[in-house]
Amino acid sequence: MIPYIIRRILIGIPVLWGVTVINFVIINLAPGSPADLYLTPTSTPNQVAMMRHQLGLDQPIWVRYVKWLGQLVHGDLGYSLQNRIPVTQLLGERILPTLTLMGASLVVAYAVAIPFGIFVARRRNTAADYGVVGLSFLGISVPHFFLGLVMIYVFAVKLGWFPTGNIMTLGGPGGLVDRVEHLVLPTLVLATAISANMVRYVRSSMIDVLGADYIRTARAKGLGDIMITNKHALRNALTPIVTVIGVDLSVLLGGAIVTEQIFQWQGIGLLTIQAIQGRDYSVLMGINLIAALGVFVANLLTDIAYGVVDPRVKYS
Amino acid sequence: MTAAKIENATADDRRPLLEVVDLRLHYPIKRGVISRTVGHVKAVDGVSFSVYPGETLGIVGESGCGKSSAGRSIIRLETPTSGSVIFDGDDISRAGERSLRRVRSELQMVFQDPYASLNPQLRIGDLLAEPLIAHHKCSRAEAKQRVREILTTVGLNDQYVNRYPHELSGGQRQRVGIARALMLEPKLIVCDEPVSALDVSIQAQVLNLLKDLQEDFGLTYIFISHGLGAIKYISDRIAVMYLGKIMELAPTTEIFNRPSHPYTELLLDAYPEPNPRLRDRERMVIEGDVPSPADPPSGCVFHTRCPYAQEKCRIEVPQLESIDAADSGRGEVACHFPLDKPSRRSFAAPEPVPAGRHSASATASGEGA
Amino acid sequence: MTATAAPGDAGINAAPDTVDTTRPAGRAESALRRVVRRYLKHRMAVVGLVVFVLLILMAIFAPLIAPMSPYKIFPEYDAAPGAGHILGTDSTGRDVLSRLIYASRVSLTVGVGAVLVYVIIGVTLGLLAGYYGRWVDQIVMRITDMFMSFPYFMLILVLVSVIGPSLLNITAVIGFMAWPPVARLVRGQVLTIKESDYVRAGVSLGYQAPRILFRHILPNTLSPIVVNATFGVAQAIILESGLSFLGLGVRPPAASWGNMLTQAQSITVLADQWWMWVPPGLMILIAVLAINFVGDGLRDALEARQG
Numbered sequence: 001m002i003p004y005i006i007r008r009i010l011i012g013i014p015v016l017w018g019v020t021v022i023n024f025v026i027i028n029l030a031p032g033s034p035a036d037l038y039l040t041p042t043s044t045p046n047q048v049a050m051m052r053h054q055l056g057l058d059q060p061i062w063v064r065y066v067k068w069l070g071q072l073v074h075g076d077l078g079y080s081l082q083n084r085i086p087v088t089q090l091l092g093e094r095i096l097p098t099l100t101l102m103g104a105s106l107v108v109a110y111a112v113a114i115p116f117g118i119f120v121a122r123r124r125n126t127a128a129d130y131g132v133v134g135l136s137f138l139g140i141s142v143p144h145f146f147l148g149l150v151m152i153y154v155f156a157v158k159l160g161w162f163p164t165g166n167i168m169t170l171g172g173p174g175g176l177v178d179r180v181e182h183l184v185l186p187t188l189v190l191a192t193a194i195s196a197n198m199v200r201y202v203r204s205s206m207i208d209v210l211g212a213d214y215i216r217t218a219r220a221k222g223l224g225d226i227m228i229t230n231k232h233a234l235r236n237a238l239t240p241i242v243t244v245i246g247v248d249l250s251v252l253l254g255g256a257i258v259t260e261q262i263f264q265w266q267g268i269g270l271l272t273i274q275a276i277q278g279r280d281y282s283v284l285m286g287i288n289l290i291a292a293l294g295v296f297v298a299n300l301l302t303d304i305a306y307g308v309v310d311p312r313v314k315y316s
Numbered sequence: 317m318t319a320a321k322i323e324n325a326t327a328d329d330r331r332p333l334l335e336v337v338d339l340r341l342h343y344p345i346k347r348g349v350i351s352r353t354v355g356h357v358k359a360v361d362g363v364s365f366s367v368y369p370g371e372t373l374g375i376v377g378e379s380g381c382g383k384s385s386a387g388r389s390i391i392r393l394e395t396p397t398s399g400s401v402i403f404d405g406d407d408i409s410r411a412g413e414r415s416l417r418r419v420r421s422e423l424q425m426v427f428q429d430p431y432a433s434l435n436p437q438l439r440i441g442d443l444l445a446e447p448l449i450a451h452h453k454c455s456r457a458e459a460k461q462r463v464r465e466i467l468t469t470v471g472l473n474d475q476y477v478n479r480y481p482h483e484l485s486g487g488q489r490q491r492v493g494i495a496r497a498l499m500l501e502p503k504l505i506v507c508d509e510p511v512s513a514l515d516v517s518i519q520a521q522v523l524n525l526l527k528d529l530q531e532d533f534g535l536t537y538i539f540i541s542h543g544l545g546a547i548k549y550i551s552d553r554i555a556v557m558y559l560g561k562i563m564e565l566a567p568t569t570e571i572f573n574r575p576s577h578p579y580t581e582l583l584l585d586a587y588p589e590p591n592p593r594l595r596d597r598e599r600m601v602i603e604g605d606v607p608s609p610a611d612p613p614s615g616c617v618f619h620t621r622c623p624y625a626q627e628k629c630r631i632e633v634p635q636l637e638s639i640d641a642a643d644s645g646r647g648e649v650a651c652h653f654p655l656d657k658p659s660r661r662s663f664a665a666p667e668p669v670p671a672g673r674h675s676a677s678a679t680a681s682g683e684g685a
Numbered sequence: 686m687t688a689t690a691a692p693g694d695a696g697i698n699a700a701p702d703t704v705d706t707t708r709p710a711g712r713a714e715s716a717l718r719r720v721v722r723r724y725l726k727h728r729m730a731v732v733g734l735v736v737f738v739l740l741i742l743m744a745i746f747a748p749l750i751a752p753m754s755p756y757k758i759f760p761e762y763d764a765a766p767g768a769g770h771i772l773g774t775d776s777t778g779r780d781v782l783s784r785l786i787y788a789s790r791v792s793l794t795v796g797v798g799a800v801l802v803y804v805i806i807g808v809t810l811g812l813l814a815g816y817y818g819r820w821v822d823q824i825v826m827r828i829t830d831m832f833m834s835f836p837y838f839m840l841i842l843v844l845v846s847v848i849g850p851s852l853l854n855i856t857a858v859i860g861f862m863a864w865p866p867v868a869r870l871v872r873g874q875v876l877t878i879k880e881s882d883y884v885r886a887g888v889s890l891g892y893q894a895p896r897i898l899f900r901h902i903l904p905n906t907l908s909p910i911v912v913n914a915t916f917g918v919a920q921a922i923i924l925e926s927g928l929s930f931l932g933l934g935v936r937p938p939a940a941s942w943g944n945m946l947t948q949a950q951s952i953t954v955l956a957d958q959w960w961m962w963v964p965p966g967l968m969i970l971i972a973v974l975a976i977n978f979v980g981d982g983l984r985d986a987l988e989a990r991q992g
Contacts, residue, residue: 011827018831026840029847137729137981141974143923145930146966149949157956164952254838258927262950272839273931276846284843291836299834391889420891433882437904446900447890496886 008300019292020072024065027281068285077289078282082275087286090271095290097167098260098267102252104187109195117202118234122225124207132199139196144255148189148262155185165264186263190255205237212236249298253291332366333536334390334504339363339399339409341382341389345610357610359385361560362399364636367504372530372537374551374568376544376583378606382560383540384428387506390538391425392416404503421451421500428509430489434481440467440492441477447499462499469532470495471525487518494525498533506538511546523550544587548572553647556580559609559617562636566647576639576649576656578622616652628652723986730982736975744789751783755940766960773960776948777937784940785964791941792972795856795925796918802860804867804914808903811871816879816898826872829865837862841924842933850933859921867913874906908987915980919973926969942969 052058059067071078077087120129156164162185168178209215210233218228253269260269268287275283340363342356360382367373375383389396392408401409408419427433434443444466445459454462464474470491481489490510497505507526511519523546529535541547547554548568555565556579564577575581606621607613613620619629629652636650724730743750752771762778764770772781814825844858878884879902887897928934929943937944942965949955949962 011830015827015830015834018827019834022831022835026844026847137974137977138970141919141977142970143926143930143943143966143973145927145943145946146969149946149955149962149966153955157952250833250836250838253836257838257842258931261931272842276842276933288835288839288843291839292834295834295836388885393885393888417891417893420889423889425886425889427882427886429882433886435883435887435901435905438900446892450890450892450896493886496890500890 005300005304008303012296012300016292016296020069020289021065023285023288023292024068025061027285028061028064072289077286080275080280080283082278082280082283087282090283091268091286091290094266094268094271096267097265098256098269100183101186101190101260101265101267102256104183105190105194105252108187108191109198112191113195113198114202117199118206118237120199121203121206121210129203133203136196136199139192142192144189144193144258145262147192148186148259151185151189152262165262167266182263186259186265189259189262190252193255194252202237206233209233209237250295253294330368333369333404334367334538335400335402336366336386336390337364337400337402339386339389339401340397341385341394342397355610357608358382358560358612359609360389360396361609361612363557363560363562364399365555365562365565367536367538369503369536370530370534371552372539372550374547374554375538375540375557376542376547376554377557379542380606380609381557382609383542383557384508385560386557387425387508387538387540391420391423391506393425417451421447422503424497424500424502424505426490426493426497426505426507426510429513430486430493431481431513433493434489434496436481438480439477440479440481440484443481443492444496444499447496451500453500466495466498469498469529471521485518486514487521490514490518490522491525494522494529498529501533502535504536504538506540508540509542510539512541512543519546526550544583556583559607559612561617562650563618564647564649564651565636566639566649567645570639570645570647574646574656576647576654577618577651578624578655579618581655582621616650624653624655626653720986724982727982727985729978730985733975733978733982736971737979740789740972740975741793743786744793747787747790751780751786753780753783755779755784755787756938763958765958772964773958775945775961776954779938781945781960781964784945785942785968788940788942788945788965789968789972791852791929791935791939792922792925792969794852795859796922796976798856799859799863799921799924800914800917802857803862803864803917804910806861807864807867808871808906808910810864811868812875812898812903814868815872815875816894816902822872825868829868832862832865838924838927841928842931845928845933850928850936852935852939855925855928855934859924863917863921867910867917870909870913871906874909875902878902878905912980912984912987915976915983919976919980922969922973922976942966 049058068078075088077091079085080087080090083090116132120126120132123129152164155161163182165182167182215228215233256267257269257272259265260267261273264270268291271283272287274280275287339360340358341360342358344353345355345357346353363382363386365373375386377383385394388394389409390401392401392411396409399409400407403419403423406419408416408423411419438446441460441463444463445456448454448459448462449456453459463477467474467476472488472491472495476484476488476492481492484492490513494510510526511522514522526537526539527550530537537550539547539550551568553565553567554571556563556571556577558579563579564571564575566576570576571580572584575584607617613630615631616622616625616629616634619625622629632652634650634652636648638644639646639649639654756779758778759770759774759780760778761769762774763776764774764778766773770780770782772785775781775784810825810829814822841855841858841862844862845855848854848858884897884901887901892901925934926941926943926946929936929941930946932944932947934943935941945965946962954961
């Protein structure tokens with residue numbers, strides 16, 4: 001297993017390097033130049049050239065790339081033009097709310113999806129089964145922003161149970177209760193799509209396993225349903241589920257961007273939108289790199305977890 | 317086929333259609349961080365034989381002995397690791413795709429699984445016409461005509477042109493597989509377990525079809541099988557393979573009546589006795605498992621399971637040599653201590669092949685029309 | 686070869702050409718008809734297909750169906766639904782119903798267009814990687830890994846903002862970003878099919894690579910691609926509406942269900958003017974739901990092995 005992990009990381013290095021190239025090229029395709037932010041329509045061509053020189057923009061793209069990569073290796077992601085602080089510091093501030101939101105959503109999603117999936121797998125083609133499958137279709141089909149708006153309308157505007165947005169009451173004392181109240185709606189929005197997807201995986205995977213010969217053998221031995229489900233079926237059904245967890249991260253991040261925008265949740269997603277609007281490219285590059293690293297690590301962990309759950313998987 | 321033909325086929329003055337010399341096919345085993353090669357699976361390990369025009373060479377052995385790998389190397393579905401495959405005077409073991417394409421119309425294959433070897437998306441007519449069209453042998457209209465002819469030849473009829481493979485039975489599909497191999501008018505056909513996937517009753521029909529086609533078109537076969545029955549029925553000579561090597565190569569009657577290699581003897585013993593009165597006889601059981609072809613035993617690869625193994629067998633690799641220097645018709649064996657006694661089983665009484673032809677076209681009407 | 690059959694050597698010589706009875710060879714239904722029959726059994730898939738067809742008709746005949754121009758600005762803005770405007774007007778004074786109908790054009794164009802782009806890219810790369818293997822495979826798969834390492838939506842956001850939001854641009858961007866799963870899918874299929882005997886037969890018959898690829902391998906990978914593409918249309922519609930909602934997609938005055946929802950970010954609209962945001966939201970939901978059901982039905986109908 002250790003050689004496998006080392007190999008994966010070695011393969012990952014060129015991949016991550018490619019990510020930096022793609023990232024840098026895309027950002028440099030942008031029509032607007034960061035120099036524009038410092039300039040006014042009345043600036044003379046001389047001043048423009050000065051500014052470009054100061055920012056290193058007059059150098060060829062590969063020189064700038066090498067310079068940027070050099071800084072990157074030292075953990076320097078550059079400077080946010082909009083917020084006037086280093087990108088690393090900015091990301092540090094914003095990453096925790098996003099991780100909180102995503103973590104809470106995952107926990108809620110699995111807490112809902114796994115029991116429901118197992119439940120309906122054992123009651124195939126009943127009303128409960130059709131209900132859950134139907135709901136899951138609704139869940140994967142509804143866009144985050146529409147669901148978010150509906151939730152705000154119902155639970156914040158009409159019922160007044162939860163706040164409409166932000167991570168805590170502005171100017172308020174904060175505190176755990178206040179923060180949890182703010183967390184509930186965005187978590188539900190984000191968890192909906194994940195659990196809708198998940199419940200179908202759990203269900204079909206459980207159905208496959210329950211139909212397998214070794215389950216029938218267990219039944220023939222006279223084992224009870226609970227014993228069969230928990231001891232024999234669940235572990236085998238979990239294997240495909242693990243892959244879904246890994247795949248989810250990229251989707252989760254996409255969902256988080258929209259959700260954070262709707263709820264004005266001050267995390268990485270909202271920062272992305274702000275950086276796009278403000279043409280704050282060093283921030284965008286930083287976000288992309290962190291996210292790519294996150295996806296890479298998540299995929300690696302998934303593959304390792306796969307082997308832990310399923311002893312048949314050989315690392316080679 | 318007559319006994320005279322066997323003598324002809326084995327006579328040294330005839331020029332072989334196919335000559336395989338020291339053929340090896342090794343698959344690397346990769347492991348570790350940078351997937352370095354830690355060893356090789358020696359699927360085929362130094363196999364040599366010749367096939368003469370018009371004969372059928374059977375290759376028999378347990379699964380995993382390398383017989384199919386050998387067949388696939390000969391028609392170049394795999395590129396051999398070393399050795400040469402001389403077909404009609406040309407060494408094709410290293411030939412590039414372009415020159416191979418020319419050879420391939422003369423060197424065809426019939427596959428084991430008739431369910432897997434036909435593209436499910438194409439109708440039978442298109443499957444059969446395709447070789448002609450791909451090789452620009454004739455126009456589409458002529459191809460259509462040829463397809464109808466060949467369908468009759470293999471005992472189907474032209475109704476089948478518009479059918480899809482999944483609408484056919486296993487036996488019918490295998491007939492289509494054989495028909496496809498015939499489209500390019502090959503000289504040699506490698507039959508890789510062509511009847512193993514079929515019901516026993518259908519096996520006989522397909523074997524008879526192959527025999528009839530051989531007579532009609534002067535075909536040469538390499539017939540690969542793990543079943544002794546089919547091999548015995550169709551082969552003029554038989555090569556017995558074990559762990560990538562040929563143990564014994566001799567005319568069919570010799571193999572069955574006077575096996576020279578202990579492994580051949582064991583294979584014959586494992587072959588079920590159809591006559592219950594003869595069942596109560598002394599019987600040898602093969603002990604132990606087949607060793608891994610990644611790590612074959614030293615010396616004679618069979619020594620770990622051979623009841624007659626001696627010290628020499630552990631050390632020295634036996635070469636495939638004439639059984640009887642005075643009588644080249646007896647074949648060759650790779651054994652330090654070849655057996656010299658009649659088979660414990662009575663294979664002696666020859667049963668004549670049923671008179672007349674096993675008319676292939678007669679089948680068509682019967683077979684699920 | 687006379688003397689080899691032992692007495693009672695059952696099966697081989699003994700059985701003359703008997704009838705192969707394993708399967709009646711009656712004129713079986715065609716593969717297509719079987720797929721249609723299986724699909725029709727799936728009730729929600731049929732409903733989904735009907736809705737999807739209606740949406741397409743709506744998009745094509747939008748000028749005939751819409752009561753007025755989607756761009757015309759009426760003096761009465763923020764008007765509640767009533768006799769003049771069935772679904773009211775938006776905050777600029779445009780007819781909501783007409784915009785809703787016209788917006789279906791945007792969603793379907795992006796949905797279908799983006800999927801076409803990415804299926805073509807993904808299938809080509811997947812075929813190349815799977816068939817040629819070795820370094821071609823290595824390069825294609827590493828590029829695929831790179832694209833898959835990026836959080837998909839974030840990269841699309843950045844790209845669209847860089848090249849500028851427009852219908853064509855978002856179609857292209859979604860198309861150029863979404864191919865990796867298809868490439869992987871096709872590659873996997875090709876790897877399996879390449880080992881099949883019917884491809885081996887093609888090689889041994891001396892067929893050239895293009896014939897083997899396009900006539901023998903590609904048609905046999907189509908089922909999962911079709912299913913993937915169907916779900917892909919739904920995904921692209923969600924993506925487009927999300928981008929437009931964020932102001933990075935189709936921009937007003939052009940109408941898109943997503944950009945119509947943008948107005949609901951104002952709490953007044955959200956709380957008191959439901960007609961501006963609930964209808965476009967429902968339209969997205971209905972369209973995506975319908976297509977997802979179609980995809981589900983296709984999967985059931987296509988992926989059962991044809992026997």
